[in-house]
Amino acid sequence: MLLHIPGVLSADQVADCRARLERAQWNDGRVTAGYQSAKAKDNRQLAETDPLARELGGLILDALGRNATFFAAALPLRIYPPLFNAYAGGQAFGFHVDNAVRYDRSVTPPRPLRTDLSATLFFCDPDDYDGGDLVIEDSFGTHSVKLPAGDMVLYPGSSLHEVQPVTRGVRMASFFWIQSMVRDDTRRRLLFELDVSIQQLTARMPDAPELIQLTGVYHNLLRQWTDV
Numbered sequence: 557m558l559l560h561i562p563g564v565l566s567a568d569q570v571a572d573c574r575a576r577l578e579r580a581q582w583n584d585g586r587v588t589a590g591y592q593s594a595k596a597k598d599n600r601q602l603a604e605t606d607p608l609a610r611e612l613g614g615l616i617l618d619a620l621g622r623n624a625t626f627f628a629a630a631l632p633l634r635i636y637p638p639l640f641n642a643y644a645g646g647q648a649f650g651f652h653v654d655n656a657v658r659y660d661r662s663v664t665p666p667r668p669l670r671t672d673l674s675a676t677l678f679f680c681d682p683d684d685y686d687g688g689d690l691v692i693e694d695s696f697g698t699h700s701v702k703l704p705a706g707d708m709v710l711y712p713g714s715s716l717h718e719v720q721p722v723t724r725g726v727r728m729a730s731f732f733w734i735q736s737m738v739r740d741d742t743r744r745r746l747l748f749e750l751d752v753s754i755q756q757l758t759a760r761m762p763d764a765p766e767l768i769q770l771t772g773v774y775h776n777l778l779r780q781w782t783d784v
Contacts, residue, residue: 557745558692558699558711559629564619564677565706573612574679574705577640577728580608585641585649596650599719602640604661613638616677616730628751629710631737631744633784634669637662638677638732643688648721651693654713658733671713671733672741678703678729685725692717710734712741737782747781750774 565573582600602609616638620626636658643649654674659666676690682702690701690709693716701709711717713733738744754770761767 557629557741557748558694558696558701558709558715559625559748560701560703561623561625561629561708561710562704563706564623564626564708565616567706569615569619570679570706573615574728576608576612577602577642577679580640581606582642596652596718598647599649600642600644600647604637604639609640610637610662612640612730613732616732626708626710629744629748630673630734631747631778631782632734633737634660634667634735636660636669636671636733638730640728640730642726642728643719643722644685644726646721646723648687649719651691651716651718653716654733656713669733670735670739672736672739673710673734674713674715674717674731675708675710675734676701676729676731677708678705678727680726680728681705685727686723687720688722688727689720690717691720714741737784738778739783740781743777743781747774747778750777 580602583603585599585601586597587601617635637660654671656671658669658671660669681704688702692699692701692711694712703709736744738747751774754767754774757764757767
């Protein structure tokens with residue numbers, strides 16, 4: 557499932573983050589790439605241990621904790637601490653698949669995390685730069701993603717994807733991975749659609765007796781499919 561989640565960060569939060577990122581100390585982005593990915597990766601990135609990366613990452617995690625759409629779609633068990641990258645001057649990241657397992661080194665000992673879902677949160681509006689589309693290939697075709705600042709895209713970590721060359725301006729974003737309580741993407745999609753339907757029915761017909769049955773079905777499926 558590929559999902560656009562609008563307004564994860566407010567306009568004021570985006571403006572503050574972007575101003576601070578523009579003054580940040582950027583490093584070669586290949587430091588977090590696997591062997592194959594490093595051949596295709598050309599960008600800049602904040603070090604995972606950079607205090608700014610940790611502070612802004614905490615801001616994002618706090619925002620996601622209040623975002624019902626994110627929780628319903630991802631059913632997160634663990635979230636990798638958000639990372640930050642920038643592309644400019646023709647930089648790109650060719651087609652690749654994210655590593656299946658990442659090690660969260662912000663805790664001791666480092667904790668493995670299965671990358672069921674990938675996420676990109678944009679800090680620059682589409683008009684701020686040319687190119688830089690996030691192109692994702694999945695079983696439903698090829699999708700080109702370039703979202704407003706503060707919005708986020710969520711997609712399966714198993715997807716083949718790339719960031720196209722940025723030919724004007726700068727593209728800054730945060731990216732990270734989620735280990736879901738439900739590892740199978742098809743099951744997560746079904747649960748998300750059922751959850752959304754329950755919410756919509758609740759808004760229109762809060763006293764509908766079917767709501768109890770539907771909510772029971774949701775939780776019984778979740779109970780059957782969760783891996784916690």
